Amino acid sequence: MIGFGASLAYAGFVAMCLAMERHHEQVFRTRAVPPRRRRLLSVLGWLLLVASVLAMVSASGWGLGLVLWAGILTATAIPLSILLTYAPRMALMLAAAPLPAGLALLLSVP
Amino acid sequence: MKEGFRQSMAWLHRWAGLLVGWVLFAVFLTGTAAYLRPEISYWMRPELALSRPGPADAEVAVRAMQAMAPNSPSWFINLPDERDTTLRVFWREPGARGRGFREAVLDPATGRTVEARETLGGEFFYRFHFQLHYVGVLWGRWIVSICAMFMLVAIVSGIITHRRIFADFFTFRPGKGQRSWLDGHNICAVLALPYHLMITYTGLVLFMLMVMPWGIDRAYPGGRAAFNAEAFGSAPPRPRAGNAAPLSPVLPLVQEAERRWGGGRVGRIVVANPGDANATIQLVRADSERISYNPQSLTFDGPTGALIQDSGEGHPVAEVRGWMYGLHIGRFAGPLLRALFILSGLAGTAMVATGCVLWATKTRQQAARQGRVGFGTHLLEHLNVATIAGLPLAMAAFFWANRLLPAGMPQRADWEVHVFFATWGLCLIHPLFRRGRQAWIEQFAIGALAFALLPLLNVLVTQRHLLATLSEGDHVRAGFDLGLLGCALMLGALAWKVARHRPAPASSRVPSSIPRPGRSVEAAR
Numbered sequence: 001m002i003g004f005g006a007s008l009a010y011a012g013f014v015a016m017c018l019a020m021e022r023h024h025e026q027v028f029r030t031r032a033v034p035p036r037r038r039r040l041l042s043v044l045g046w047l048l049l050v051a052s053v054l055a056m057v058s059a060s061g062w063g064l065g066l067v068l069w070a071g072i073l074t075a076t077a078i079p080l081s082i083l084l085t086y087a088p089r090m091a092l093m094l095a096a097a098p099l100p101a102g103l104a105l106l107l108s109v110p
Numbered sequence: 111m112k113e114g115f116r117q118s119m120a121w122l123h124r125w126a127g128l129l130v131g132w133v134l135f136a137v138f139l140t141g142t143a144a145y146l147r148p149e150i151s152y153w154m155r156p157e158l159a160l161s162r163p164g165p166a167d168a169e170v171a172v173r174a175m176q177a178m179a180p181n182s183p184s185w186f187i188n189l190p191d192e193r194d195t196t197l198r199v200f201w202r203e204p205g206a207r208g209r210g211f212r213e214a215v216l217d218p219a220t221g222r223t224v225e226a227r228e229t230l231g232g233e234f235f236y237r238f239h240f241q242l243h244y245v246g247v248l249w250g251r252w253i254v255s256i257c258a259m260f261m262l263v264a265i266v267s268g269i270i271t272h273r274r275i276f277a278d279f280f281t282f283r284p285g286k287g288q289r290s291w292l293d294g295h296n297i298c299a300v301l302a303l304p305y306h307l308m309i310t311y312t313g314l315v316l317f318m319l320m321v322m323p324w325g326i327d328r329a330y331p332g333g334r335a336a337f338n339a340e341a342f343g344s345a346p347p348r349p350r351a352g353n354a355a356p357l358s359p360v361l362p363l364v365q366e367a368e369r370r371w372g373g374g375r376v377g378r379i380v381v382a383n384p385g386d387a388n389a390t391i392q393l394v395r396a397d398s399e400r401i402s403y404n405p406q407s408l409t410f411d412g413p414t415g416a417l418i419q420d421s422g423e424g425h426p427v428a429e430v431r432g433w434m435y436g437l438h439i440g441r442f443a444g445p446l447l448r449a450l451f452i453l454s455g456l457a458g459t460a461m462v463a464t465g466c467v468l469w470a471t472k473t474r475q476q477a478a479r480q481g482r483v484g485f486g487t488h489l490l491e492h493l494n495v496a497t498i499a500g501l502p503l504a505m506a507a508f509f510w511a512n513r514l515l516p517a518g519m520p521q522r523a524d525w526e527v528h529v530f531f532a533t534w535g536l537c538l539i540h541p542l543f544r545r546g547r548q549a550w551i552e553q554f555a556i557g558a559l560a561f562a563l564l565p566l567l568n569v570l571v572t573q574r575h576l577l578a579t580l581s582e583g584d585h586v587r588a589g590f591d592l593g594l595l596g597c598a599l600m601l602g603a604l605a606w607k608v609a610r611h612r613p614a615p616a617s618s619r620v621p622s623s624i625p626r627p628g629r630s631v632e633a634a635r
Contacts, residue, residue: 002446017280063401064447067437070304071450074457077301081280 002068004105005055007097009069010076012048014095015041017084026088048098116271123267124469130257131466132497137254138462139501141239141309142455144232145440145448146590148194151231153590154512155196156572158215158226160584163190165361167197167218168379172360174221175199178214180385183350187379190218191396193586228522229512234530235505240316243527248320255317261310264465268299275300288475291468298461305454306461312438315431341428351388357381358415360391367393367408370420374399374406387413397441404432463498470494492541499553500537502601506560507533509594513564513571547608554605562598565591 017023018033019041025031033041056072057065083091127134143150152158171187179185179201186200197216204210214223230237237243241250269275279300282293299306319326330337364376377396383389389412394405409419436442440451470490477483511529515522541549568591569575579588 013280020277020280022277023280063433064442067401068447068450070308071447071454074302074305074454075450077280078297078453078457081282081297081301084280085282085284 001059008052016045126264144236147232155226295464302457312434355387355413402432403436496538503557504534558602
């Protein structure tokens with residue numbers, strides 16, 4: 001569950017990045033982001049972050065869950081900012097991580 | 111005010127950071143190391159065998175103490191757990207060296223003392239990060255507290271100054287000189303901001319009774335004991351009765367405590383006046399089980415084993431403090447959360463380091479524009495090298511001293527610390543002879559080498575080298591050796607990076623995307 005939450009947080013950050021011109025350019029080589037897509041991406045980013053809080057809290061309770069979540073935000077955002085600079089495509093691909101992580105979670109529930 | 115609000119905040123941020131930056135760097139780095147305090151202590155005592163905590167540990171320890179220190183006024187028994195697998199005991203002994211305490215490590219199977227080399231272990235980094243060394247304990251704490259206040263000022267003013275905090279949230283642009291340093295500084299600061307605020311603020315809360323004692327002194331003129339009893343629910347000490355009475359068996363009490371705490375574990379046993387009719391046995395819950403550091407404890411009558419006091423969650427205000435305390439020291443954190451804390455701690459260390467370097471670069475550019483590089487600029491650069499590159503090297507030297515100083519040496523533990531500071535002192539002198547980049551490269555490279563060779567040294571001088579620990583399943587020691595190699599890689603990468611660096615031409619100092627002169631103040635922050 002914690003791994004799933006971390007992958008959600010990462011995916012949320014990626015969505016937020018893609019809504020920003022500079023990072024959109026890093027990944028897709030074009031600076032222009034259509035306004036509708038921009039709005040969609042930032043809403044999606046926030047939703048994913050909220051989902052990651054919920055995952056953390058359901059895994060470890062409110063106290064520990066929120067502390068863990070704050071740590072996970074740092075641990076996903078710092079690698080993302082480095083990947084965006086040195087391996088932007090990789091940064092994008094890793095955003096798909098919630099899929100395998102969620103699948104693993106589903107399979108592990110008896 | 112002639113300048114804008116943001117400019118004045120930038121000024122505040124620069125000076126708050128500069129004045130205490132070097133101390134903060136040391137506090138951040140050693141404080142991060144302190145998250146691994148039990149692991150470091152264990153690694154630094156290679157004589158200790160790997161043991162697993164068992165249910166009889168408490169009984170064994172109490173029996174050993176009865177044989178070793180029957181006349182001591184108090185015993186403190188730390189029960190082993192998964193992280194700190196040693197059974198450690200302390201006792202007060204009138205006339206002992208230092209603060210009147212003696213300590214020993216017991217073999218959980220037999221209760222006999224294990225002879226281990228004398229060392230402060232991880233305790234050194236832990237103590238250094240809030241009270242420094244060589245200055246008095248109180249002086250050190252005051253210095254660190256004041257630096258922490260500057261840190262809080264620097265964080266808040268930094269947030270205000272950082273006008274593009276959301277636009278530049280993920281931005282790192284390498285190879286652009288000062289702009290890259292600023293990006294790095296911002297990433298380390300912003301992305302770990304919850305941690306930085308938490309650790310600085312809670313750090314201040316830990317010392318609030320020292321820094322701001324007036325309220326309590328006024329409300330409790332009789333002294334701190336009354337305050338402590340009311341705020342933390344600690345049982346008031348009972349005086350010695352003077353007539354002897356045997357201590358009740360401790361194992362049933364431990365089981366009683368674990369039942370009351372719903373399976374919670376006892377972490378520490380404090381016995382006051384053992385062997386006296388007024389003896390008390392206090393069982394304190396392990397601090398790894400709750401975020402709040404207000405320890406839950408049960409106090410029993412020594413001879414009869416009857417429950418005297420149950421200190422629970424305490425007053426809500428005390429509980430808030432307990433939460434902050436607990437968050438700061440992070441002892442509740444399991445392996446994953448501890449790793450996250452360490453990552454954020456390293457980000458904080460990097461934040462302070464990049465801040466110091468930025469300030470030095472900026473000063474040098476100003477000096478170059480004026481045509482002469484003054485004493486102040488040299489001093490800044492000099493102290494940056496000695497602190498940022500020198501401290502990791504000194505930490506490595508501390509570990510080397512632990513392995514190489516002879517076991518029977520008098521005051522061996524002190525000498526390990528002396529080696530640490532002597533190495534750091536050498537790092538302070540070294541840049542006098544090797545100017546500029548050369549000093550950085552050499553100190554980072556020597557640091558990397560010193561860390562990389564430690565696991566090798568282990569093979570030569572101890573039985574607990576990587577091959578042995580890996581095959582024994584001694585994960586703590588094996589992990590620590592691998593961590594040392596990780597530190598070596600990090601320092602090596604830094605040395606390589608500095609060596610490869612070609613200074614950008616002066617014109618590309620501030621990117622042209624920031625045309626307004628008003629902004630250049632902020633950009634150069």
